[in-house]
Amino acid sequence: MCSRTGDRTAHDRSDRGAMLTLLIVSIALFLYPLVVYPVLILVLSRLFPEPVRKSVPDPCPFVSFIIPAYNEEAVIPGKLRNTLSLQYPPDRIEILVASDGSDDRTVDLARDFPQFRVRILDFRERRGKLPALTEAVSLAKGEIVVFSDASAILKPDALAKVVENFSDPTVGCVSGRYLIAEDLTPVMDGRSSGERGYFEFEVFQRIQESLFHSTLGAHGAFYALRRALFPTLPPGVINDDFVIPMLILANGYRTVYEDRAVAAEWHQTTVKGEFRRRIRISHGNFQQIGILIPILGIRDLRASFVFWSHKVIRAFQPFYLVVILLAPLFLGGPLFRAFFELQILFYLLGAGAMFVTRPRKILAIPLYFVLGNAAILAGFLRQLRQGKRHGTLHWEKS
Numbered sequence: 001m002c003s004r005t006g007d008r009t010a011h012d013r014s015d016r017g018a019m020l021t022l023l024i025v026s027i028a029l030f031l032y033p034l035v036v037y038p039v040l041i042l043v044l045s046r047l048f049p050e051p052v053r054k055s056v057p058d059p060c061p062f063v064s065f066i067i068p069a070y071n072e073e074a075v076i077p078g079k080l081r082n083t084l085s086l087q088y089p090p091d092r093i094e095i096l097v098a099s100d101g102s103d104d105r106t107v108d109l110a111r112d113f114p115q116f117r118v119r120i121l122d123f124r125e126r127r128g129k130l131p132a133l134t135e136a137v138s139l140a141k142g143e144i145v146v147f148s149d150a151s152a153i154l155k156p157d158a159l160a161k162v163v164e165n166f167s168d169p170t171v172g173c174v175s176g177r178y179l180i181a182e183d184l185t186p187v188m189d190g191r192s193s194g195e196r197g198y199f200e201f202e203v204f205q206r207i208q209e210s211l212f213h214s215t216l217g218a219h220g221a222f223y224a225l226r227r228a229l230f231p232t233l234p235p236g237v238i239n240d241d242f243v244i245p246m247l248i249l250a251n252g253y254r255t256v257y258e259d260r261a262v263a264a265e266w267h268q269t270t271v272k273g274e275f276r277r278r279i280r281i282s283h284g285n286f287q288q289i290g291i292l293i294p295i296l297g298i299r300d301l302r303a304s305f306v307f308w309s310h311k312v313i314r315a316f317q318p319f320y321l322v323v324i325l326l327a328p329l330f331l332g333g334p335l336f337r338a339f340f341e342l343q344i345l346f347y348l349l350g351a352g353a354m355f356v357t358r359p360r361k362i363l364a365i366p367l368y369f370v371l372g373n374a375a376i377l378a379g380f381l382r383q384l385r386q387g388k389r390h391g392t393l394h395w396e397k398s
Contacts, residue, residue, distance in 0.1 A: 019330050026323040033314040038205055041306070045211040052210075052256050055167040056160075060092045063159065064142030064227070068098045068132050072150040073105040079150045080113050087156045088163075094119060098136040101126025130233060130240050137230050145227045147241070152221035152263040153181070161261040162224045172253025173225040173245040174261075175218035177203060181264035198368065203259065205310065210257035213302035214249050216310055217242030222263035229253060234291060238284030243291065249303055250295045275375055282379025283386075285315050318373040318380075 065083055069076060076097070083095055097110045098121045107122050121136055137145055144166060146159065158176055165174045178199060209215040220241035231247040233240065245255040289312055298304050325343050328336035350370030353363040 016331060019327055022323055023327040023331070026320040026327070029313060030317060030320040030324065033309060033317075037309045038201075038208075041205060041208045041212060041309070045208040049211050050213050050254075052165050052171060052254075053168040054164040056164060057167055060089050060160075061143045061163060061166065062141065063088065063093045063144045063146055063163065063224075064137075064140035065093055065095045065146045065148065065159070066098055066133065066136045066140065067096065067148055067150055068100065068129050068136070069102060069106050069110075069150045070100045070126070070129070071102050071104045071106060073102075073109055075151045076106050076109050077112070078153070079148075080110060080118060082153050083148070084113070084117060085156065086154060086159045088159045090117070093159075094141060096121055096136050096140060098132045099123060100129060100132040130237055133240065134230075134233075137227065140227060142227060144224055145230065146222070146224040147220065148222045148263065149220055149265065152178075152265045154222060155262045155264075158222065158261040158263060162222075162258050165256055165258055166224075166226065168254075170254050171256055172229045172248040172251070173218060173255040174223060175206070175215065175245070175255070175257050176222035176224075176261035176263050177257070177259045178219035178221050179262055179264045181266060203257075206257040207259055209306050209310070212306070213300075214255045214306065215257045216246065216255075216306060218245045218255065219263065221265050222261065226253075237287070237291070238280060239288055242284070243288050246288070246292050246307075247295070249300075250292070252300075275371060278372060278375035279378045279382065282315075282376045283382045284379075285311070285376075286380055286383040287386075289315060315376070318377045321373060 067076075067079060067083070072079070080095070080097070086093075095117060096119045097107075099107050099110075100123055107120060110118060110120050121132075121139065123132055123135065133147065144163060146162070148154065154176075162174045162176055165171050180199065206215040217239070218241050223241065223245065225244070225248060229248050229251065231244060231251070233243060233247070237243050249255045292307070293312075296304055296307060325340065328340040346366050347370060349363060350366030350368075353367035354371065356363070
């Protein structure tokens with residue numbers, strides 16, 4: 001009897017030790033991309049910098065400025081006025097509006113602008129953003145191609161600042177800086193505050209990654225690349241503004257971040273629209289991980305380090321959180337029980353904030369956290385259902 005009791009006690013200790021190890025590993029994986037990696041990339045960018053050799057080119061390279069559009073009648077006039085006013089030689093830029101089957105007044109409004117300055121690519125069949133971009137690039141004349149959302153408003157010197165980076169022959173793609181514009185956003189509440197805080201955190205990391213070697217992807221609101229490097233993408237790619245720069249990176253060129261080139265955009269504040277948008281992004285994240293891991297490999301150790309640290313480990317964050325939530329129940333004791341109850345309280349605050357029309361800023365962190373991780377799980381399930389099947393992906397406006 002004593003032997004059996006001793007065996008059972010030893011077995012219980014072993015199970016508890018395994019559960020405690022699993023909890024510690026999950027906490028470490030959760031904290032690494034959020035706490036450890038930002039500090040690490042900051043240190044590495046200072047110890048082993050690869051600064052971009054920027055200069056003002058003379059003459060300026062010819063630029064094809066492509067604006068993809070689907071039913072953008074509300075914003076296309078302002079976008080074109082903004083683009084035409086950029087501080088760049090008018091004879092060194094062409095503006096292309098690539099309408100992907102718009103059935104509103106987008107094309108008609110764009111035709112109100114001088115045709116010698118604005119080319120209208122009126123694709124009548126709606127095929128999706130990526131096919132529209134690909135065909136527009138095939139018709140572009142510029143050495144440098146710029147992609148910019150119809151809703152994004154650029155600072156006057158944004159294009160010039162981006163182009164300076166291409167003086168460095170190692171640079172293949174440049175991302176501008178994305179801002180949530182308070183004056184363009186109808187309501188700035190807890191959701192908007194959480195989104196803005198997240199982007200500031202992302203901008204910090206991207207600046208350090210760019211100085212260290214290369215950043216990941218680009219902001220779809222505004223980025224540029226060498227036209228000769230525009231890659232052939234697998235069908236059905238969702239996050240084209242991530243995959244395109246990453247394939248350029250895999251081809252041996254740097255993707256860098258220009259924080260002086262600012263693009264501002266309004267922000268959607270409804271929970272439903274925000275959640276739908278983030279599910280799509282999360283779906284694309286899991287899709288692109290499957291695409292890029294075999295392509296990137298370990299040929300470029302700096303790029304691989306950034307990719308795994310910033311993107312891959314973070315993508316599986318909800319799975320670490322499930323372990324962190326449930327493991328204390330198996331470990332027992334007042335300390336672990338309190339840890340479990342605090343997590344439940346945090347999640348309840350976040351879930352409750354979803355039903356508040358204008359949540360206060362104190363709820364921004366739990367709201368953004370719960371919304372984001374629920375969207376990641378939904379995106380993961382969507383990717384599992386889709387698998388390797390590719391179809392036509394239309395634009396999903398949030």
